[in-house]
Amino acid sequence: MDEISIDVISDNKNNTKRVNSISQKNGKLEDLEEADFETAISATGFGKFNIILILVILPTVFAQVFESTSMSFVLPIAQCDLNLRLQDKGILNAITFAGMISSGFAWGYICDVAGRKKVMIIGYFLDGFFALMASSSQNFVMLLIAKFFGGFIINGPFSAATSYVSEFHCSKYRTRVHLVRGTIVSLGNIAVPLISWAVLPQNLNFKLFDYFEFQSWNVFLLILSLSPITSGIAFLFMPESPKFLMSTGRNAEALRVFQKIYRINKGKSADTYPIKVLANEMVLDRNDKNSVEQKGKKAIIEGLYKIKPLFCPPLLFKLLLVCMNSFIILMSTNTLKLWLPQLFQAINDYEFDHNGASSSMCEMLDSGLKLTNSTSSTCAVNLDNSSVYIRSIIVGFTSILCFSLTGTIINALGKKKLIIAMTLIAGTSASCLYLSPNSETVLALSTIFLALAGVCANVLVTITLEIFPTNLRAMALSLHFMFARTGSIVGNVVFPYLLQTGCAPPFFYIGFLTFGCTLLTMVYPNTENKPLK
Numbered sequence: 001m002d003e004i005s006i007d008v009i010s011d012n013k014n015n016t017k018r019v020n021s022i023s024q025k026n027g028k029l030e031d032l033e034e035a036d037f038e039t040a041i042s043a044t045g046f047g048k049f050n051i052i053l054i055l056v057i058l059p060t061v062f063a064q065v066f067e068s069t070s071m072s073f074v075l076p077i078a079q080c081d082l083n084l085r086l087q088d089k090g091i092l093n094a095i096t097f098a099g100m101i102s103s104g105f106a107w108g109y110i111c112d113v114a115g116r117k118k119v120m121i122i123g124y125f126l127d128g129f130f131a132l133m134a135s136s137s138q139n140f141v142m143l144l145i146a147k148f149f150g151g152f153i154i155n156g157p158f159s160a161a162t163s164y165v166s167e168f169h170c171s172k173y174r175t176r177v178h179l180v181r182g183t184i185v186s187l188g189n190i191a192v193p194l195i196s197w198a199v200l201p202q203n204l205n206f207k208l209f210d211y212f213e214f215q216s217w218n219v220f221l222l223i224l225s226l227s228p229i230t231s232g233i234a235f236l237f238m239p240e241s242p243k244f245l246m247s248t249g250r251n252a253e254a255l256r257v258f259q260k261i262y263r264i265n266k267g268k269s270a271d272t273y274p275i276k277v278l279a280n281e282m283v284l285d286r287n288d289k290n291s292v293e294q295k296g297k298k299a300i301i302e303g304l305y306k307i308k309p310l311f312c313p314p315l316l317f318k319l320l321l322v323c324m325n326s327f328i329i330l331m332s333t334n335t336l337k338l339w340l341p342q343l344f345q346a347i348n349d350y351e352f353d354h355n356g357a358s359s360s361m362c363e364m365l366d367s368g369l370k371l372t373n374s375t376s377s378t379c380a381v382n383l384d385n386s387s388v389y390i391r392s393i394i395v396g397f398t399s400i401l402c403f404s405l406t407g408t409i410i411n412a413l414g415k416k417k418l419i420i421a422m423t424l425i426a427g428t429s430a431s432c433l434y435l436s437p438n439s440e441t442v443l444a445l446s447t448i449f450l451a452l453a454g455v456c457a458n459v460l461v462t463i464t465l466e467i468f469p470t471n472l473r474a475m476a477l478s479l480h481f482m483f484a485r486t487g488s489i490v491g492n493v494v495f496p497y498l499l500q501t502g503c504a505p506p507f508f509y510i511g512f513l514t515f516g517c518t519l520l521t522m523v524y525p526n527t528e529n530k531p532l533k
Contacts, residue, residue: 047265099151123157431511
């Protein structure tokens, strides 16, 4: 006889709902044990579906990397077409982060209400639209608007995708998958200079609809826009997160998703999936007759009450510490990272004008950047610049190697000691850029700085997660990222002004900021070998 399930809804002591199931099988009544999310997802195993999911998130990660770093390669090439000053370049480097900050909190709420899939589909298509707008930009203002809204939009689908990939893996594989995701980020940082190398040196010039004039940098941005559009299309064919479905009381839909994953991974019929009943994990009471608006207001009030301890002693000091540290480390790291292609272009231009001969950092910058602020009516861009992209690729590969080596020593050395040691070396490397006698030394010092500072920025995120209790961790991390992005904005806006004052100030500025991270990290509480609260 086929199995018949009867669901009985009852309230438990915590005034939440629970589903008790009874099945009739072979004429006998028997209880079916409810499975929570972790049990249900573990039963699906790891297989083809998970591989497909990793392939699907690849363009989503690339989209975020492209959105935040593409301008650093565009600006040296587009400076004549858009009549850019150094200050304009700083603003264009920073504007994406301004968009991210302005939408950070709103997207978190929308993801929890609308679901991961809807946010990713709509979000990536919107980001693709603004990426297309950026690629067709004919002036500075149009490009600035497109990049701001690109940053404003990308926050939502990228955050949703991060949660989405976690919610399709059990605890056994969850950490490993995020390490894979981190590797994809590093690959994205290599993909940008590779695509730049293939497109930007080309002497392209054509018109579309007798209005839109396309140069090589427009085509470059057009190619990058394919990443978010591809992501939006891919998620049309992916299921909703089963964790989100369970949290909203849609257990029947969640069970069908689990069965589909099981069928793809195991190659067996969905009917053989061992879980028959899912525990009720719905956050909201389905019998609550309040309107959605009232629920939203109630949630906001309750949320503010819950995060109040974060802004009171003793957590307030920790919050100020992590926010200040994230602000400083990203102000230094993202400033040099986003300006490095421009610096490499200046070095390339000097070597081109001097038959391949190199010189001190200061002399090369003075020669290579003078065209940017020239009052002359003529402007020219040197497209014989393969060295710019080769050097950028070297920086990207070194960062991947540094991340890999860090994973083997972090537990032995400890997170605090690791950050202190690495920021001391990174700060020294950045400061010594001023003294670089040739382009090879510039490459070596900038590579060391970005590799070590990049690792420190990621380890600081882990420490932030560890020093705050579970119920305040998400808000603390949101503030951590908000201050980090603010630091990126400030650093990129200030850097061109420092460049105009002389050769030494911009590099000592980056170096001393990194030393500041060293000092702040010394004050951090010790979190080694302590369980999460």
